[in-house]
Amino acid sequence: MTVNAANTHEFSINRLVHMAYRRCVLIAPGQELTTVQLTEGTDALELTMRDLDARGVALRSVRYDTIQFTADDEYLTLEEDVFDVGHTAMYLPAATADTTRASDESPVERVYRDDMHEISDKSATGNVPTMFWLDKSQTPYRIKVWPIPNEAGYLRLEVTRLAANSTDASKTPDRERHFANTLVFGISHKLAMSNGVSLDRVMMFRQGFEDGVAQCLGREKEVVDRQFKMGHRSGYMTRYR
Numbered sequence: 001m002t003v004n005a006a007n008t009h010e011f012s013i014n015r016l017v018h019m020a021y022r023r024c025v026l027i028a029p030g031q032e033l034t035t036v037q038l039t040e041g042t043d044a045l046e047l048t049m050r051d052l053d054a055r056g057v058a059l060r061s062v063r064y065d066t067i068q069f070t071a072d073d074e075y076l077t078l079e080e081d082v083f084d085v086g087h088t089a090m091y092l093p094a095a096t097a098d099t100t101r102a103s104d105e106s107p108v109e110r111v112y113r114d115d116m117h118e119i120s121d122k123s124a125t126g127n128v129p130t131m132f133w134l135d136k137s138q139t140p141y142r143i144k145v146w147p148i149p150n151e152a153g154y155l156r157l158e159v160t161r162l163a164a165n166s167t168d169a170s171k172t173p174d175r176e177r178h179f180a181n182t183l184v185f186g187i188s189h190k191l192a193m194s195n196g197v198s199l200d201r202v203m204m205f206r207q208g209f210e211d212g213v214a215q216c217l218g219r220e221k222e223v224v225d226r227q228f229k230m231g232h233r234s235g236y237m238t239r240y241r
Helices: 013-023 035-055 113-117 177-194 199-220
Strands: 062-069 075-077 082-085 088-093 106-110 131-135 142-146 153-161 228-231 237-240
Touching (some): 013 035, 013 177, 035 177, 035 199, 142 153, 177 199
Parallel strands (some): 106 131
Antiparallel strands (some): 062 153, 075 142, 088 106, 088 153, 131 142, 228 237
16 A cells, blocks of 8 residues: 655635535436536635634634834724734834834733723833734724823734635635635535525535634644642642643
8 A cells, every 4th residue: 555645735716616516416426517606606605614704713713913103103003904813912112123023012901992901091101012902893993092192102903804705607716725624514504504404414414514613722822731730628739730
């Protein structure tokens, strides 16, 4: 037995949609998709991708954005594909030569809308912002910082972006390769609902998608070894790893 040395194969969107149609038995073996079917399939994939966006973090969807601002910039606009940010941003002075390897960073904590609303002196200024609030009332999103900076600088944020569009069937989906079967189940579920497939198969596709999401997102989370000590009232101390 000779094992293939390559491990870089990825399914195109066209192939994923084709497999979904076959799984629903909506086309015969060897039958090619029509233009209408391919459009319906890519639309189903697009809905599936947005469902995944809303469910949790995929490592491929997280990045660090550095925003440059000037004095008196109270609101900082994010990129159009950003739909969430991390809990802590980092402030960098304007004189920072390399924003990826700065030596003088200060944390800026994310707060709720109420926290920002309850600040008594909203016009306060300072060299370094200490908190920010994510304003989702407009697109693209923006963040409001406090105190209002009285000098220029940078703010680095951990952002979660939307997955790329799935409308070009010749491309691959914007998800890691281990999502492939889950995506096929997601497409199949939506095609089955809109094409009169039996309810038991609709539910089977839905369950296959849910099971796949749980497995895939479990692998997407960063896992770091941690130790903690638990103290009991008896005074007995147990270490858990």
